[in-house]
Amino acid sequence: MAFDTFVFILVSGIVLGGLYALMAVGLAVVWTTLDVFNFAHGAFVALGAYVAWQVTQFAPGPQGFVFATLAATIFMFVVGFLLHFCLIKPFERSPNIVLLAVITTLAASSIMESSIQLIWGPREKQIEAAVSGRFEFFGAGIGANDLLALVVALAALAGLALFLRRTSTGRAMRAAAQNREAAELMGFNVAILFAVALGIAAATAALAGAFIGSLRFINPTFGADPLMKALVVVIFGGVANFTSPIYAAFILGIIESFSIYYLGLYWAPAVLFALMIAVLIVKPEGLFGNRQKTL
Amino acid sequence: MAPFFEIRNLSRSFGGLKALSNLSLVVDEGEIVGIAGPNGSGKSTLFNVITKIPFGSSSGEVVFRGSRIEGLSDIAIARMGIVRTFQRETVFRSMSCVDNILVAIEQTLGARGAEAEKLADEASEIVGFPRNFHNVPAAALPIFYQKQLMITTAVAQKPKLLLLDEPASSLIEDEVDWVHEVIKKLNSMGITILLIEHVLPLLTGVSSRLLVLEQGSRIALGPVDDVIRNPVVVEAFLGKPQ
Ligand SMILES: Nc1ncnc2c1ncn2[C@@H]1O[C@H](COP(=O)(O)OP(=O)(O)OP(=O)(O)O)[C@@H](O)[C@H]1O
Ligand SMILES: [Mg+2]
Numbered sequence: 001m002a003f004d005t006f007v008f009i010l011v012s013g014i015v016l017g018g019l020y021a022l023m024a025v026g027l028a029v030v031w032t033t034l035d036v037f038n039f040a041h042g043a044f045v046a047l048g049a050y051v052a053w054q055v056t057q058f059a060p061g062p063q064g065f066v067f068a069t070l071a072a073t074i075f076m077f078v079v080g081f082l083l084h085f086c087l088i089k090p091f092e093r094s095p096n097i098v099l100l101a102v103i104t105t106l107a108a109s110s111i112m113e114s115s116i117q118l119i120w121g122p123r124e125k126q127i128e129a130a131v132s133g134r135f136e137f138f139g140a141g142i143g144a145n146d147l148l149a150l151v152v153a154l155a156a157l158a159g160l161a162l163f164l165r166r167t168s169t170g171r172a173m174r175a176a177a178q179n180r181e182a183a184e185l186m187g188f189n190v191a192i193l194f195a196v197a198l199g200i201a202a203a204t205a206a207l208a209g210a211f212i213g214s215l216r217f218i219n220p221t222f223g224a225d226p227l228m229k230a231l232v233v234v235i236f237g238g239v240a241n242f243t244s245p246i247y248a249a250f251i252l253g254i255i256e257s258f259s260i261y262y263l264g265l266y267w268a269p270a271v272l273f274a275l276m277i278a279v280l281i282v283k284p285e286g287l288f289g290n291r292q293k294t295l
Numbered sequence: 296m297a298p299f300f301e302i303r304n305l306s307r308s309f310g311g312l313k314a315l316s317n318l319s320l321v322v323d324e325g326e327i328v329g330i331a332g333p334n335g336s337g338k339s340t341l342f343n344v345i346t347k348i349p350f351g352s353s354s355g356e357v358v359f360r361g362s363r364i365e366g367l368s369d370i371a372i373a374r375m376g377i378v379r380t381f382q383r384e385t386v387f388r389s390m391s392c393v394d395n396i397l398v399a400i401e402q403t404l405g406a407r408g409a410e411a412e413k414l415a416d417e418a419s420e421i422v423g424f425p426r427n428f429h430n431v432p433a434a435a436l437p438i439f440y441q442k443q444l445m446i447t448t449a450v451a452q453k454p455k456l457l458l459l460d461e462p463a464s465s466l467i468e469d470e471v472d473w474v475h476e477v478i479k480k481l482n483s484m485g486i487t488i489l490l491i492e493h494v495l496p497l498l499t500g501v502s503s504r505l506l507v508l509e510q511g512s513r514i515a516l517g518p519v520d521d522v523i524r525n526p527v528v529v530e531a532f533l534g535k536p537q
Contacts, residue, residue, distance in 0.1 A: 168401035168411075175387045175398045182385040185349050187369045188402060 004139030009257050011137065015146040017253025018153035022208040023226050024233035024245040025157060026201035032239050033177035033197040034088055036101035041205055042227025043112035044080065046220060048072045048206025049213035050116050053127045065130035065214065069152075072206040080202025083108060084195035109223075116220040127213040149211040156207055160200065161242055173197060228269075229256075232276045238286015247288055297361040299324035299487060300456055305355030307337075307344050307511075314340040315352070315511045322456075327478065327488045329502030329519070331495075333531065337511040338491045339382055342458045346372055346379045359456070373403040376455030380445050380462060382491070388434035392424075392444055395433050399448045418451035421484070422477055439470045446477060456487045463494045471497050499523060507531070 023045060030038045055068035087104040091097050131148050134141040164170040176183040176193045184190050212218065212226065229252070237248025252272060259268040279287055300322040307315040315337045322328055330338050344352035347369040357365040364372055387395050396415040400406045406414055419426050424447040428436060433444060442462060449457060463474045471494055478501050482488055492498040498505070505522040507515040515528045522528055 168398075168407060171390075171394055171398045172402065174390055174394070178387040178389050179385070182381075182383075182387065185381060185385060186399065186402060187348055187373075 002139075005261075007138040008140035008142070009261050010254060011140065011142050012146070013254030013257030014250060015150045015253070016257055017250035018150040019208050019211060019226075020229050020233050020253050021157060021246045021249035022153045022204050023230035024237070024249050025160065025242070026204040026208075027230045027234050028239045028242075028245045029160075029197050029204075030201045031234065033173060034084075034101075034194050036088060036098060036105070038198070038201060039102060039105040039227070040083070040087070040109040040112065041105075041201065041230060042223030042225075043109040044076055044202045044205035044223070045209040045212065045226050046116060046218065046223035047079070047112050047209070048076045048202070049127065049209030049218050049222075050120050050125075050220075051075050051206070052210035053125050053213060053218070054120075056128050060128060062130040065128060065210075068127070069207060069210040072210050073203045076206035077199040077203040079199075081195045081199035083202070084191075084198040088194070088198070089191060113220050113223070120220070122220060124217040124219050125213070126217050127210060129214040143215075145214055149215065152207070152211065156204060157246060160204070164242065169193075169196065229272070232272050235276050235286065236279050237288050240286065240288060244286060244288035248286070297358065298322065299326075299360060301356075301358040302345070303356040303358070305341070305344060305352050305357065307340055307350075307352045313511045315344065318355070318508075318511070318513055320506060320513075320516065322487060322489070324487055325482070325485065326504065327482050327490060327502050329498040329505045330489060330491045330508065331493075331498060331505060331528075332508035335510075336508040338508055339460055340511070341508070342379050342460055342489070342491070345458065346377055348373075348379060370403060373452060374405075376453065377458070378403070378449045378452045378454035378456075379458040380449045380460055382460040382464070384438075384441060384445075386433040386441050386444055389432055391430050392433050392436070393429035395444060396448050396451050400451050403452050414451045414453070415447075418447045421480070422447045422450055439466055439473075442466065442470075442474075450481065454486055456489070457481060458489045458491075460491045461493060462490075463492055463497050466494075475501055 023041065026044070027038060027041050030036065030041075049072070052068040052072035055071045056064045059067050087108055088101055091100040091104070094100055129145040131144040133144045135144060135147065164174060172183070172188055173193045173196060176188055176190045177197070180190055208226065209223070212222070233249045233252055234245050236252060237244040239245060252275070255275065256268050256272060259271040263271065298321045302318060302320050305315060305318045306313065318341065320328075330341070332338050343350055345357055347367070352365060355365070356363055359375060359377060364375065367375075387398065390398070393415055396418065397411050400411045400414050404414070416426070418424075419429070422443060424440070424443045428440060433441060436444065446459070446462060459478070463471045466474065475497055478488060478490065490498065490502060499519050502519055504517060505515070505519050506513060507522060507528050509531045514531055515522045515525045
């Protein structure tokens with residue numbers, strides 16, 4: 001393989017990894033705090049993308065994209081926050097909470113996808129990117145918008161990490177995730193903290209969705225694929241640390257990018273799932289995991 | 296003048312169970328009052344209903360420095376200076392020690408940033424909690440240091456009345472001596488203390504008075520020497536070693 005092809009595949013993999021990281025961290029935050037798996041995460045990505053698309057219809061151009069992304073992120077934070085009280089909170093005392101949450105989040109996912117279809121129709125759309133053009137990078141042409149997606153994803157992850165480590169709400173969220181009983185005993189408003197966690201997950205999903213929508217075409221059910229990838233990432237990397245799914249996302253993004261080149265688009269997902277199953281067999285707590293899960 | 300702290304006819308029931316019934320007590324500023332009683336006699340429940348953490352009383356009055364507080368929220372009560380520790384380990388195990396302290400101060404006092412960090416440092420200094428443990432995950436500490444962390448967390452909340460729920464449980468003798476010293480030190484700094492403890496040498500060693508509960512009711516209250524000779528107490532509690 002020529003060196004420029006190698007660089008191109010590698011950079012595409014890293015960009016893919018950045019977007020996977022953003023989505024996987026959203027899943028992981030919900031998994032570590034609420035103790036449930038959020039099957040609506042893909043629909044969060046899709047709804048976020050459509051909201052961003054709608055805003056760019058009123059506000060075109062680069063500023064429009066920035067504005068649309070911000071609006072979608074905030075809108076989805078509110079949606080996620082409120083959904084906690086419909087999807088998870090009513091069932092939290094039930095011994096079947098994990099199973100019930102699978103059902104409620106799947107239901108929410110399907111309702112959101114149908115709503116997207118009703119509001120915006122089934123036809124594919126693309127969001128106008130903020131930047132265009134290509135960089136020459138070791139002989140490979142790298143899209144400016146790909147690079148922007150990577151930088152924003154990394155900045156958002158760093159911001160989220162700072163929020164969790166350095167702010168009082170972040171600390172309280174980690175405490176509630178860690179030991180819900182003790183947090184309740186100490187008078188924390190756990191319901192609000194959990195709602196914030198779901199809100200953050202939805203917001204990161206929206207951010208990823210807006211960028212995916214500017215890189216490819218979107219349709220009402222396009223979130224299913226990112227959800228699957230994020231699931232593979234979370235299982236592959238584990239959730240022992242905030243950074244575990246992030247490393248995993250980049251590794252899988254790069255592997256996917258190379259498998260697409262060598263094996264073709266249709267085999268690439270199979271490679272990822274095979275890797276996931278291998279990790280489940282060899283190290284079920286995830287590649288970077290130990291047996292405990294934290295934020 | 297109104298007493299420093301007073302409870303009047305405090306009761307709490309769980310369904311048919313009277314965990315606390317008609318308990319009254321007056322505490323002077325600067326006192327250490329020890330609380331004893333068999334398992335399930337309502338000691339921890341008393342701390343719960345005073346602080347409203349996690350629940351309040353069914354009936355009765357709590358008066359702190361002249362004002363009724365039983366209608367206030369848990370946070371308002373903590374901000375007035377009534378702070379408790381818990382009998383069970385309530386450290387957040389995967390969080391660093393300093394985060395454990397900070398999350399509590401942020402929750403109760405609403406302190407933020409550098410101010411919160413200063414409170415955490417001061418409390419570590421007072422209690423003698425080693426500052427080089429600050430960035431260690433709490434779970435990595437031996438139980439003794441986790442107990443120290445719980446006390447440091449309470450002290451960081453600037454208590455005027457400190458409620459300690461079995462600070463010496465599952466500690467060895469030297470460590471119990473450390474608890475003894477730290478209680479004396481906090482008291483000498485002007486903090487009034489209510490102490491629940493099954494380790495009797497500690498309880499009788501630091502307390503000026505003892506309150507003994509049985510099935511939610513007061514069966515004795517008075518100077519330590521009188522109470523431990525009281526035949527009712529001996530029969531209810533001291534006669535049966537825990
Ligand atoms: N939240 C609750 N719900 C129902 N019953 C409770 C609750 N909390 C306490 N109780 C009951 O109230 C009684 C008093 O409990 P409490 O924890 O105050 O005892 P204690 O004196 O602290 O005992 P120990 O020495 O074992 O700590 C017990 O019978 C207990 O089972
Ligand atoms: Mg108790």
